[in-house]
Amino acid sequence: xxxxxxxxxxxxxxxxxxxxxxxxxxxxxxxxxxxxxxxxxxxxxxxxxxxxxxxxxxxxxxxxxxxxxxxxxxxxxxxxxxxxxxxxxxxxxxxxxxxxxxxxxxxxxxxxxxxxxxxxxxxxxxxxxxxxxxxxxxxxxxxxxxxxxxxxxxxxxxxxxxxxxxxxxxxxxxxxxxxxxxx
Ligand code: XMP
Ligand code: MG
Numbered sequence: 716x717x718x719x720x721x722x723x724x725x726x727x728x729x730x731x732x733x734x735x736x737x738x739x740x741x742x743x744x745x746x747x748x749x750x751x752x753x754x755x756x757x758x759x760x761x762x763x764x765x766x767x768x769x770x771x772x773x774x775x776x777x778x779x780x781x782x783x784x785x786x787x788x789x790x791x792x793x794x795x796x797x798x799x800x801x802x803x804x805x806x807x808x809x810x811x812x813x814x815x816x817x818x819x820x821x822x823x824x825x826x827x828x829x830x831x832x833x834x835x836x837x838x839x840x841x842x843x844x845x846x847x848x849x850x851x852x853x854x855x856x857x858x859x860x861x862x863x864x865x866x867x868x869x870x871x872x873x874x875x876x877x878x879x880x881x882x883x884x885x886x887x888x889x890x891x892x893x894x895x896x897x898x
Contacts, residue, residue: 717878720869720885725860727882730842730870731765733859737840738769740857741810748808749773753800755825756780757879758814761871762842766812777801783821794824804834814871815843815862819853826853843867843884860884 716723741750752770754763756778767776780798809829816822822839829837840857847864862884868874869881874891 717881717885719878719887719891720881721888723883723885724862724867725870725884730859730883733842734762734765735769737857737859738766738771741766741840742769742771745770745774745808745810746772749775750810751775751777751802751804751807752810752812753804753829754778754812755814755821756798758871758873759812759842761879762814763812766840775802779825781821781825794821804829804832806833806835808836809834809838811837811839813839813841813855815845815867816841816853816855816858817845817848819849819851823851823853842870843872 749772752763752767752774754760754776757780763776767774777800778798779796779800781794782797783794811822811825811829813822816839826837826839838856841855842859843862844855844858844860845862845864865886866874867884868878868887869884871879872884873879874887875893878887
């Protein structure tokens with residue numbers, strides 16, 4: 716285990732088992748729909764990479780990067796597009812692939828945008844869900860794990876751009892944070 720990690724919340728094996736399960740469900744639900752899987756960078760990249768290899772139907776991938784203004788560990792609801800999609804979503808069955816849903820503000824904004832652009836359908840698959848922190852009515856269509864209200868890292872999730880490459884989800888030791896009061 717990495718020396719900055721206090722506790723492993725979800726092991727590599729648990730993640731891979733869940734990803735396989737989600738892939739099987741998505742294979743059934745999106746059969747003949749040629750879904751467009753949209754990865755929300757950077758956090759969802761490892762999940763997206765593993766998930767699409769468990770979806771056994773033709774699909775396409777696209778990538779979008781957004782950032783929300785405000786403190787580093789909290790979402791403000793004001794979303795800025797850093798990198799937009801390469802292709803049009805018009806008439807497409809869009810599956811947004813997220814690492815974690817916290818307040819739901821980022822996804823609310825994204826889903827609204829995709830609907831304005833006339834996607835045929837918009838659904839969300841998230842690896843992690845923090846329902847206790849929700850300030851919106853957003854519910855993911857597919858969710859891997861529910862996590863408590865703690866800041867988690869690994870498998871794409873970062874603290875100051877670090878720890879994205881850990882194969883598991885963990886909680887950081889308190890002393891690692893620059894300012895623990897910010898959390
Ligand atoms: P909202 O609040 O808009 O936020 O649903 C979603 C985004 O906030 C980030 N986020 C986290 N990142 N560990 C992280 O590394 C966490 O525990 C965490 N909680 C929220 C993340 O970028 C996500 O897409
Ligand atoms: Mg982040």
